[in-house]
Amino acid sequence: MNVKKGFINILFYLFLIFFIVLPLISFILTSFYKLPISIFDFSAIRNIIGTFSFSNYKLFFSNSYYMKSLEDTLILGIAVTAVSLAISLPVSYGLSRTTMKGKQVIRSLLMMGIGIPGFILTYDFIILSTDFRHLPFNIYSFEGLLIVMSLTSVPFMVMYGTLALGNLDQRLIESARANGVSEAKIFYKIILPLVFPGFAAGMIIVFLLATGSLSIPLLLAPTNFPIITALAYTQLFSFFKWGLASAMLVLLLLVNIFAIIIYMVAIRRSSSTVTGKGFRIKYNDNKAVVIILTLYSAVVAVLPIIEIVILGLSAFSYRWIGTITPTSYTIHNFGNAFAIYPFSIWSTIITCLLAGLIAVAISLVSTYGTRTGIIYGRRVIDFMAMVIFALSNVMVGISYLALYSNSVTGIIVSDLPVAMIMGYVFARLGYSIRSVGISLDSVSNSLFEAGKIMLKGRFSNLLYVILPLALPGIIEGFLLVFVRSSIDYASTILLAPLNWSTLSLASFSFISTGELSLGAALAFIIIMITLPITSYLYVIRGRSFREVV
C-alpha cells in the first residue's frame, strides 16, 4: 500500500514539476539575462551563466516610472477587490440566504460575465464613450479602469461569496442564541470564521486577476497611472527587452506570492470545522429584504446583458459612427470572419473542454488525495497552483514557449496543442482547486469515515459519497476553467500551433487592426457557446444539490 501511495505521489508531483515548476524556473532565469532561456538547454545555460546579472532589477529600481507602475498596480488590485466585494455582497447574500425569486436566472446572467473577454468589455465601454458620449466618467482614467475591472470581477466574487454563505449551518447560530450569546459575538465567533475562507478565496482570486490583468490596462490605463503588466508587455513586444519584462513580472509575482501567504495564514487562523448531522440553512423570507435584494441583484446581473447587446449590435453592424445604434446592418461579418479563421470554433471547444476536464481531475485528485492522506503536501499543492495563477497569462505563454521550443519537446508547441492546453490548465488551476476545495471542505468528516467503513476502499468512497457531494464545486471549477480559457489571448498567441487559432485570438486580431465588427462577431460566438453551457450547468448543479441534501 505504501509503495502504491509513493508511486501515486511521485507521478503526481512529476506532473506538477514538468508543467509548473520548470516553466517558472525558465521564466525566472530569463529575468537575469536578455533572451528567453530553456532549462532543458544545458549547453546554452553553461555558455551564458557568466553573463547572468541583476542589471534588469537595478534598472527597474532606479527608474521612478517603473517603480510607480508597481505601486499603482497594487493600488488597483486592492481597490478592485474592495469595490467588487462591496457590489457583490448583497447579491451573494440574496442568492444563498433568502427566498429571492429567479436565483438561477440571476446566477446564469452573472456567470455570463465570466465568459466575456476583458478586451470586449473594454471595447463596449469605448464604444459607449466614443459613440454615445454619455458616460459620467472618463473611461481612460483610474476611475474607468477601476469600474471596468470591478465589473468583470463581480461574477467571481458573487460565486465565492455564495458558496461561502451557503456553507453556514443555521443550527450553530440557533444553538448559540439559545445559549444566550449576543448577536455581535455570534457574528464574530461563528459566522465570520465559517464564511471567511470562502470570501477570502474570492478576494485573493480577484486581487490576483486584477494585478495580473493585461488586456484592460493595455487599452485603458492612462499614462499617469501605469500598470506593470502593460508596461512589461510593451517592454517585451515593442522593444524586445525580455530580461527587463521578465524582471518586472518576477517582482509582480513576488508581490502576489506575498499576498497569497497572507491569505494562507489568515485562512489557517480562522478556519473552522463543523461536524454532525443535518446541515440546515435558514432562509430570510422578509418581504422588504427579498424585494430590495432581488431588484439590486437584477440590476447587477443585467450588466452582462447590456454588454452582450452592445457586442451584438457591433457584430451585426455594417456602419456605426457617432450614433446610438448602427446606421446599417449586415449578417456577413460572421461569414467573413470565419473565412479567415475556419477552425476557430473547434479549436476553442476542444482545447477549453480538455483544459477544464484536466483541471478538475487534478483538483479532485489533489484535494481528495490530500484530505484522505493519499497525496502528501496539501499546502504545497495549493501554493503551487496559486503561484502559477499569480502569473499573468503572457508569462505563462513565454515560460512554456521558452521551455518547450526545442528539437525534443517542440512537437507539443508547434504541432499539437498540448502546451496550449496545459498552459490553460495551469494558469487557471487555482479556480478549480478553490471551487473543489470549498465543496469538499463542506463535507463532514463523519461522511468520509462512514463511507470508508461501509464501502470497499477509497475509490468507492470517492465514487458514491464524495463525487455527488463535491459535484457543485467540480462543476463550478470546470465552468471557470472552460470559460476563462475560451477568452484567453495572451498565452494563446504564443502557444497556439498553426491552424489552432481560437475565437478569442481571432477576435483580438480583428479588433486590434480596427476591424471591430468582425472581432465583435467572433466574440459574440464565444458568448453564444459559453452562455448555454453555463445556464445548463447551473440548472444541473441546482438539481444535484437538492437531491443530495
Add this chain to the structure above:
Amino acid sequence: MVILKTGSKVAIVVIIVVIVVVAVLGVDLYVHPSSTSKGEVVVYADYGPTLAQKYFDAFTNDTGIKVVPVYGSMGDLVGKLVASKGSETADVLFGGAPSAYITAATQGVFQSYTPPSIANQSAYIGNHVLWRDPNWLWYPFTYAALGISVNTKLISNSSVPTSWYQLSQPQYKGEIVMENPTTSTTTGLGFFSLVAQWYMEKYGNTTGWTMFKSYVHGVLNNSVVPYQSDDENAEVAVGTGTGGITIDWTYIPTEYATQNGYPLVPHLMNNTILGPTAMALVNGAPHQSNAQAFINWVLSKQGQTEIGIVFDKPPIIPGVPIPAGSFSISQIEPIAFPYNQTWTADNANNITAVFNEYASS
C-alpha cells in the same frame, strides 16, 4: 442520501474524454495532415486579416502555394519568433516598420536573402534614407510617407497645419489625437523620433534634445486624452470627431474614408519620413523554397500591382502604377528628412521616457 448510478456515468465521462482526445489527434492528423504540407508557406503578418487574406489569396491563385497566415502585432509575432528558435514554424515575417526589423535582426531571427527583382536597389535612397538592411536581412515591399490625417468637418482647409512645429501651437489645443510611442512603435515612435532627430540635427545633441522635450510638452498640451495605442485607433478617434488631427502614414486616412465613411483626408508634411514597409525570410524557415517564392512574388509586377489594389499602397519596382492618393518616391524624397531608423531603434526607451514624463504630469 441518493446513491447515483455513478458507474455508468463515470463510464460515459471516460468515453467522452477518450473521444475528445481522439478527436484532437484525429483532427490534427487528418484535417491538418502535417503542420503544413509542402505546398504551403507560413506567413507571420502584421496586417489586418481581411485585407491581408485577399492579398494572400491572389498569391495562391497565381502560384498554387497556400499561405498559412498568423496575424498579430509586430511585437507579438517577433516575440514568438525569438522564443521558438529551435522549432521554427514561420517562413516569412510580413509588414511592419524597419525599426522593428532592425531590433528583431539583433535577435538572430532572420536569414539573408536577395530578391532578384530588387537586387540592384541600394540600401539607402538619396544616401540618407535607409531602404533595406545592408546585408539583406530585411527589405521593403512598399512604402509610405508620414503626414497628418485631418477631419474635414472639424478642421477647415485653411486651418490645416503646414509643419510639424505648428502642432505644438495654441490654436490646435484640444485637436490633436496622439499615439503613445510605447505601443505605437511604427507611427507614434516614428513621429517623435523624427522630431527629436530634426531638433538634434539643427541645434546639436544637447540643446536639440532639450528643445525636443519642450516640443513634446507643447504637443501633449494640445492633445486629447486618451493617447491612442496605435494609428488605427487614432484614425477612428479622429474619424468620429474626438479630435481633428492625428499623425499617420498618408495612405491610411484614404483607407478609412473609403471603408468606414470617415471625413478624413491626408496631408503630406515637409521633413517627412519616407518609410519602407518591410518583410524578411525567417532563419530556419521550414519551407525555404516556398518562402522565397512568396517573397519573389510580392516583389514581382503581379504582386506589386496587388499591393496597390488590396492595400492602396505604392509599388517599389518600376512599371507598376501608383494608386490614386499615394505619392511617388520622387515626390517624397525631396521633402524627406534623413531619418535614422537605427537611431530610433536604439533610443526608443529614451523617447518613450520623455513622452511618459510629460504625459503623466
